[in-house]
Amino acid sequence: MSPLTHLVGSWLVAVATTNNSRDRKLVTLAGVLPDADGLGVLPDVVGSWLSGKECTFYFYQTYHHLLLHGWPGAILISVILTLFARQKWRVLLLCLLAFHLHLVCDLIGSRGPTAGDLWPICYSEPIFRHPIWFWKNQWKLDGWQNQIIFILAFLASLWVAIKKEFSFFELFSSRADKIFVSVLLKWRNRLLKNEGERSK
Numbered sequence: 001m002s003p004l005t006h007l008v009g010s011w012l013v014a015v016a017t018t019n020n021s022r023d024r025k026l027v028t029l030a031g032v033l034p035d036a037d038g039l040g041v042l043p044d045v046v047g048s049w050l051s052g053k054e055c056t057f058y059f060y061q062t063y064h065h066l067l068l069h070g071w072p073g074a075i076l077i078s079v080i081l082t083l084f085a086r087q088k089w090r091v092l093l094l095c096l097l098a099f100h101l102h103l104v105c106d107l108i109g110s111r112g113p114t115a116g117d118l119w120p121i122c123y124s125e126p127i128f129r130h131p132i133w134f135w136k137n138q139w140k141l142d143g144w145q146n147q148i149i150f151i152l153a154f155l156a157s158l159w160v161a162i163k164k165e166f167s168f169f170e171l172f173s174s175r176a177d178k179i180f181v182s183v184l185l186k187w188r189n190r191l192l193k194n195e196g197e198r199s200k
């Protein structure tokens with residue numbers, strides 16, 4: 001699934017399972033960071049642009065889903081994030097959970113454009129080649145299933161943001177988070193006012 005879906009989904013898990021902002025951010029990050037192994041796309045594109053040659057996406061194709069989409073990545077990322085946590089054992093387990101939720105989501109919804117373009121999870125990479133898991137009914141990365149999941153998760157995150165008065169923007173900046181939440185609350189209040197006037 002897309003990094004944005006992973007972000008919103010992991011944040012929802014983190015909101016439901018942690019009791020402070022720092023731990024919430026760490027658990028959210030654990031659900032997003034596996035896709036850091038796709039950052040090879042940057043040198044791919046920049047290299048092609050500088051050399052004028054066609055972009056082959058060499059780094060992206062070689063390392064995405066291989067460096068950080070298995071148990072070695074799960075342990076590495078979860079342990080590093082846990083170093084910064086308030087409730088360490090709890091965050092360690094939740095980071096492992098968010099990380100594996102990411103893997104499951106990729107397993108079911110990360111196919112390429114053609115039916116045979118399945119994207120497997122190589123669970124022991126980059127240390128061992130096997131096991132390799134794939135699901136033959138894996139849907140497309142940009143398929144309608146992923147779009148519906150994203151829309152539902154996004155709407156749920158807006159609802160949570162209004163209830164709790166913080167949003168997934170907290171991951172990037174507390175200022176952006178405050179602005180986003182204040183806009184949401186303004187919309188909610190306007191809606192409630194309109195409803196109230198209509199029912200009079």
Ligand SMILES: [Zn+2]
Nearest residue numbers: 034035102106
């Ligand atoms: Zn992924």
